[in-house]
Amino acid sequence: MKFRAKIVDAACLNHFTRVSNMIAKLAKTCTLRISPDKLNFILSDKLASGGVSMWCELEQENFFSEFQMEGISAANNEIYLELTSENLSRALKTAQNARALKIKLTNKHYPCLTVSIELLSVSSSSRIVTHDIPVKVIPRRLWKDLQEPTVPDSDVSIYLPVLKTMKSVVEKMKNISNHLIIEANLNGELNLKIETELVCVTTHFKDLGNPPLASENASQARNPEQMAEVHIDIRKLLQFLAGQQANPTKAVCNIVNNKIVHFDLLHEDVSLQYFIPALS
Amino acid sequence: MPLLTQQIQDENDYSLVASLDNVRNLSTVLKAIHFREHATCFATKNGIKVTVENAKCVQANAFIQAGIFQEFTVQEESVTFRINLTVLLDCLSIFGSSPMPGTLTALRMCYQGYGYPLMLFLEEGGVVTVCKINTQEPEETLDFDFCSTNVVNKVILQSEGLREAFSELDMTSEVLQITMSPDKPYFRLSTFGNAGSSHLDYPKDSDLMESFHCNQTQVNRSVLNIEVATDDEDTRFLY
Numbered sequence: 001m002k003f004r005a006k007i008v009d010a011a012c013l014n015h016f017t018r019v020s021n022m023i024a025k026l027a028k029t030c031t032l033r034i035s036p037d038k039l040n041f042i043l044s045d046k047l048a049s050g051g052v053s054m055w056c057e058l059e060q061e062n063f064f065s066e067f068q069m070e071g072i073s074a075a076n077n078e079i080y081l082e083l084t085s086e087n088l089s090r091a092l093k094t095a096q097n098a099r100a101l102k103i104k105l106t107n108k109h110y111p112c113l114t115v116s117i118e119l120l121s122v123s124s125s126s127r128i129v130t131h132d133i134p135v136k137v138i139p140r141r142l143w144k145d146l147q148e149p150t151v152p153d154s155d156v157s158i159y160l161p162v163l164k165t166m167k168s169v170v171e172k173m174k175n176i177s178n179h180l181i182i183e184a185n186l187n188g189e190l191n192l193k194i195e196t197e198l199v200c201v202t203t204h205f206k207d208l209g210n211p212p213l214a215s216e217n218a219s220q221a222r223n224p225e226q227m228a229e230v231h232i233d234i235r236k237l238l239q240f241l242a243g244q245q246a247n248p249t250k251a252v253c254n255i256v257n258n259k260i261v262h263f264d265l266l267h268e269d270v271s272l273q274y275f276i277p278a279l280s
Numbered sequence: 281m282p283l284l285t286q287q288i289q290d291e292n293d294y295s296l297v298a299s300l301d302n303v304r305n306l307s308t309v310l311k312a313i314h315f316r317e318h319a320t321c322f323a324t325k326n327g328i329k330v331t332v333e334n335a336k337c338v339q340a341n342a343f344i345q346a347g348i349f350q351e352f353t354v355q356e357e358s359v360t361f362r363i364n365l366t367v368l369l370d371c372l373s374i375f376g377s378s379p380m381p382g383t384l385t386a387l388r389m390c391y392q393g394y395g396y397p398l399m400l401f402l403e404e405g406g407v408v409t410v411c412k413i414n415t416q417e418p419e420e421t422l423d424f425d426f427c428s429t430n431v432v433n434k435v436i437l438q439s440e441g442l443r444e445a446f447s448e449l450d451m452t453s454e455v456l457q458i459t460m461s462p463d464k465p466y467f468r469l470s471t472f473g474n475a476g477s478s479h480l481d482y483p484k485d486s487d488l489m490e491s492f493h494c495n496q497t498q499v500n501r502s503v504l505n506i507e508v509a510t511d512d513e514d515t516r517f518l519y
Contacts, residue, residue: 165404165405165407168376197414198364199371200410201412202409204408206406
């Protein structure tokens with residue numbers, strides 16, 4: 001098993017740092033999957049995360065000037081590593097004005113992801129800061145649980161409103177209730193609702209637009225006014241929203257009535273999928 | 281405010297209807313008296329008075345005059361209800377506690393009458409939030425009976441200076457003594473703590489003194505262990 005990669009472009013470095021900051025906000029522990037073309041940050045531990053799953057994907061050639069990997073075998077040319085997300089984002093903090101960043105898989109008594117950052121000092125001499133991030137190599141037999149989640153056939157697909165507004169509202173709603181209903185229809189309307197004995201609060205977002213549905217038949221059968229809804233844990237929604245630093249390039253919300261809400265985001269060239277199941 | 285007026289079908293029978301272009305004009309004032317969970321709202325055609333009480337010994341009142349509102353209608357002589365102030369404040373600031381510069385959140389408040397919930401319609405940037413808060417039986421609030429003819433001394437101070445003074449008070453003192461006099465020291469806050477006594481004097485011609493009317497020397501003591509909240513409006517003391 002081998003992995004070494006290098007970033008020399010400042011913009012790529014900043015982008016990679018932003019991605020790792022986002023992952024750190026979304027999942028305490030995650031799986032990093034390394035394959036010849038991609039890097040994935042995966043959260044699939046249904047029990048620990050209360051059913052939430054995350055799939056973040058980036059094309060390695062958009063970031064790394066050098067990228068070499070060798071999986072556990074020729075037939076299974078992938079590496080799965082479990083790590084504490086914050087360790088990576090903390091290491092990358094040092095890379096703010098770095099000349100170059102190198103990541104490689106090493107063995108220092110235990111497997112590590114070693115991040116070496118070459119910094120330029122005032123006197124034009126460079127110094128290197130190294131971070132050894134402990135990782136756990138995930139055995140081949142557990143890979144089946146870490147595959148890309150199948151996107152369910154949604155009842156409603158809608159573009160999300162400005163995430164900042166959603167986050168402000170959900171933050172306040174969290175003071176009032178632990179669960180929330182997210183509902184949307186094919187008429188570009190999305191509502192966030194909370195209800196307790198004391199108070200009901202509903203926020204209405206309109207004119208959001210709906211992405212074209214995969215099958216024409218489905219869109220004609222459904223009444224555009226009819227809402228599809230999911231009852232979810234408000235903290236999970238807030239955690240997802242808090243992880244989005246900037247407004248994404250594309251943001252779609254897919255709802256399967258009473259089952260699951262699926263967020264499909266694109267931050268420039270990094271895709272993020274986040275699944276929140278209905279409360280049982 | 282077309283977005284919000286569409287929501288209401290027939291408001292003619294509503295006991296209270298009020299509109300504000302900027303909800304912060306209301307939420308800032310209410311935050312200042314938010315030291316207990318519940319508040320009593322008392323509305324007349326002159327405006328709304330919100331009262332918060334603690335153990336029948338401290339009462340804070342916020343007056344919001346009818347003129348502050350863009351629209352203000354009270355159908356009956358007076359409308360009274362008790363409400364959870366924490367929830368009300370959460371609803372009024374639903375779009376965030378610190379607004380983005382340049383954005384305003386509009387509010388429309390409706391109360392149908394006894395037994396009905398308080399309805400709030402808030403709008404910011406085309407997004408509308410509707411809140412329905414259950415109301416409760418109003419409780420008897422203390423009537424401090426500030427009868428004007430009995431007023432001996434009246435001092436109006438700018439709250440900023442007073443807030444600074446209050447934050448520096450010696451908290452080991454059990455009491456706060458307030459002295460008002462037509463002669464020096466004019467207006468004095470005194471504490472008697474473990475380290476000794478300390479006095480904060482405000483001369484009557486101080487910049488912070490908005491108005492000073494003192495007919496006779498008066499010394500009053502009150503228990504210090506109370507949180508004092510001031511808002512952006514002037515703090516008024518009547519003795």
